Amino acid sequence: MTDAAEMVRADNVHKSFGSLEVLKGIDLVVKPGEVCCVLGPSGSGKSTFLRCINHLEKINAGRIFVDGDLVGYRQRGDKLHELSEKDVARQRQSIGMVFQRFNLFPHMTVLENVMEAPCKVKREPKAEVRDRANALLERVGLGEKVGSYPGQLSGGQQQRVAIARALAMRPKLMLFDEPTSALDPELVGEVLDVMKGLAQDGMTMIVVTHEIGFAREVGDKLIFMDGGVVVEQGAPREVIANPQHERTRAFLSKVL
Amino acid sequence: MSDQTTSERARPEAIKAVPVRHPWRWVSIAVIAVLAAMFLHLLLTNDNFRWSFIFLEYQEGKRGVMFTEPVLQGLRGTILLTITAMAIGIGLGVILAVMRLSPNKILSSVAFIYTWFFRAAPRLILAILFGNLNILWSRIGFGLPFDKQIGQLFGIDNFNGQFYGIRAVDLLAGFVAGMLALGLSEAAYMAEIVRAGLQSVDEGQTEAAVALGMSRFQVLRRIVLPQAMRVIVPPTGNETIAMVKDTSLVAYVPVTGELWFQLQQVSARTFIVFPVLVAALIWYLILCTILMIGQYFLERHYGKGYGAVGKAKQRLRDIEVEQGGRITKTAEGS
Ligand SMILES: Nc1ncnc2c1ncn2[C@@H]1O[C@H](COP(=O)(O)OP(=O)(O)OP(=O)(O)O)[C@@H](O)[C@H]1O
Ligand SMILES: [Mg+2]
Numbered sequence A: 001m002t003d004a005a006e007m008v009r010a011d012n013v014h015k016s017f018g019s020l021e022v023l024k025g026i027d028l029v030v031k032p033g034e035v036c037c038v039l040g041p042s043g044s045g046k047s048t049f050l051r052c053i054n055h056l057e058k059i060n061a062g063r064i065f066v067d068g069d070l071v072g073y074r075q076r077g078d079k080l081h082e083l084s085e086k087d088v089a090r091q092r093q094s095i096g097m098v099f100q101r102f103n104l105f106p107h108m109t110v111l112e113n114v115m116e117a118p119c120k121v122k123r124e125p126k127a128e129v130r131d132r133a134n135a136l137l138e139r140v141g142l143g144e145k146v147g148s149y150p151g152q153l154s155g156g157q158q159q160r161v162a163i164a165r166a167l168a169m170r171p172k173l174m175l176f177d178e179p180t181s182a183l184d185p186e187l188v189g190e191v192l193d194v195m196k197g198l199a200q201d202g203m204t205m206i207v208v209t210h211e212i213g214f215a216r217e218v219g220d221k222l223i224f225m226d227g228g229v230v231v232e233q234g235a236p237r238e239v240i241a242n243p244q245h246e247r248t249r250a251f252l253s254k255v256l
Numbered sequence B: 001m002s003d004q005t006t007s008e009r010a011r012p013e014a015i016k017a018v019p020v021r022h023p024w025r026w027v028s029i030a031v032i033a034v035l036a037a038m039f040l041h042l043l044l045t046n047d048n049f050r051w052s053f054i055f056l057e058y059q060e061g062k063r064g065v066m067f068t069e070p071v072l073q074g075l076r077g078t079i080l081l082t083i084t085a086m087a088i089g090i091g092l093g094v095i096l097a098v099m100r101l102s103p104n105k106i107l108s109s110v111a112f113i114y115t116w117f118f119r120a121a122p123r124l125i126l127a128i129l130f131g132n133l134n135i136l137w138s139r140i141g142f143g144l145p146f147d148k149q150i151g152q153l154f155g156i157d158n159f160n161g162q163f164y165g166i167r168a169v170d171l172l173a174g175f176v177a178g179m180l181a182l183g184l185s186e187a188a189y190m191a192e193i194v195r196a197g198l199q200s201v202d203e204g205q206t207e208a209a210v211a212l213g214m215s216r217f218q219v220l221r222r223i224v225l226p227q228a229m230r231v232i233v234p235p236t237g238n239e240t241i242a243m244v245k246d247t248s249l250v251a252y253v254p255v256t257g258e259l260w261f262q263l264q265q266v267s268a269r270t271f272i273v274f275p276v277l278v279a280a281l282i283w284y285l286i287l288c289t290i291l292m293i294g295q296y297f298l299e300r301h302y303g304k305g306y307g308a309v310g311k312a313k314q315r316l317r318d319i320e321v322e323q324g325g326r327i328t329k330t331a332e333g334s
Helices: A046-053 A085-093 A110-120 A126-139 A155-167 A185-200 A212-218 A236-241 A246-255 B002-008 B023-045 B051-055 B069-101 B105-120 B123-131 B147-153 B168-172 B175-200 B203-211 B216-252 B259-270 B274-302 B308-322
Strands: A008-017 A020-030 A035-039 A061-066 A073-076 A079-082 A095-098 A173-177 A204-208 A221-226 A229-234 B139-143 B162-167
Touching (some): A008 A046, A020 A046, A035 A046, A035 A212, A095 A155, A110 A126, A185 A212, A212 A236, A221 A236, A229 A246, B069 B259, B069 B274, B105 B175, B123 B175, B203 B216
Parallel strands (some): A035 A221, A095 A173, A173 A204
Antiparallel strands (some): A008 A061, A221 A229, B139 B162
């Protein structure tokens, strides 16, 4: 059905909330190891699109494939069958997601946050998971915070824990929904640095962001969304330096 | 430059000021002390309280009424009834709350009707009603509904679709009837408490857990319920304390192995009313005090990760994010 060399493929994706059509036919291909940045004004459907990729939202038309697998459905002949909750959960295990508001589990320590899903969802041996969690927290620069609760950390530290938590499931794809827009300016850098490191290690990522610098430097691809459609896409440097569309130009002039 | 000058200046002398006087505080303490003394005088000098009847001996050579064997047995009954009724209430309450919040309309309606009925029905009436259910049915059983009628439809006489049956008087005699009445009624209140708790947990928590691949049950068990507990525990403590006292209602089922029933028996035999009331009061006070201590430790346990500072910070962050603002750097590297 799809090329094995495509990590994400969206074909003509539509999504409505009641009578409000939020996504009006999104097409996108992200290859393994690519970093795709998503730009666009508020309300353009960026978060919704990201949430469709791991089936947090059900799409109304079109297809989304992750690593060759249809998300949320199974195709039998020309009929689509909804996947059971269990199968959807299994698909989500290989897709990491990082939220604007971190959403760490406040009743668990940093280490427990990172260990929770590998232990309870994948049922991996605890000792092994602990070693991996410690290594991941070391990597995001929080080796000393393993015993703290999220409420005791700064925003930037919390977001780095959230990234480590997602990585602990060894995802093949990472989705970031404005990971730095709830942070103080001087904390943005530490989170972007972690993401840069991830990109260099070859992680496939889709990043909704307003950090033009990050998109230009780390992104392999940039899409600009407005009103539920992809208005423009291409290499980040070209799109940013030389936007073709009026709407892109207007948006960039505001954020740059 | 200016930094240097401040750091080089000598530290000023610590402030030693005369504290503000609070004369009215002393007056109020004096008034309260006098009132307390009057109250003690009232309790201790009036022989009608008959403290020795309560604590020491209520008949020649016997223990005080609080410590006689039937009363102690009644106390055990009261404790057992509280525990079992609360266990039913909490277990069923959680199930009802989850049903109520379920997207399935039928489940949520059933939960709604259940809570409506049991919240509106007085416990005393429920208790007496359950004690007398054997008037309506002589046997209680589980099995196919309308089994006899279905049998007749297919021409089978005496078709029996019951898997398990028991004589109603055996099952609903006393204790079980009281336990069911209190437990089922409690479940309705617990359902509301648990629902409020579940709804108090941020949606983002569920979202993050689901995105990690957790099942709906795991999300509830590992993420949402533990956080909801902070909201659930204090009112549940209240409910448990209320339950200790409400167990006295089942004296009218009647349940004989229960504190209030036993103490009433004593006063019926001895014609001594007031000291028996005081003895009952003292036992209920002791039980509830123990429960309040337990509640303190439970609250501390489920407050993990929410120190006063952490909580305030989290709230500030939430507000700022909502307003699209930015979070100030806090505790970096501390
Ligand atoms: N659960 C929902 N129910 C109804 N409408 C929704 C829901 N989620 C999003 N929307 C609507 O869909 C539109 C797109 O929302 P979305 O969150 O995807 O935008 P966005 O591009 O991420 O914006 P922002 O930059 O503000 O995060 C908005 O008009 C929003 O009101
Ligand atoms: Mg968004």
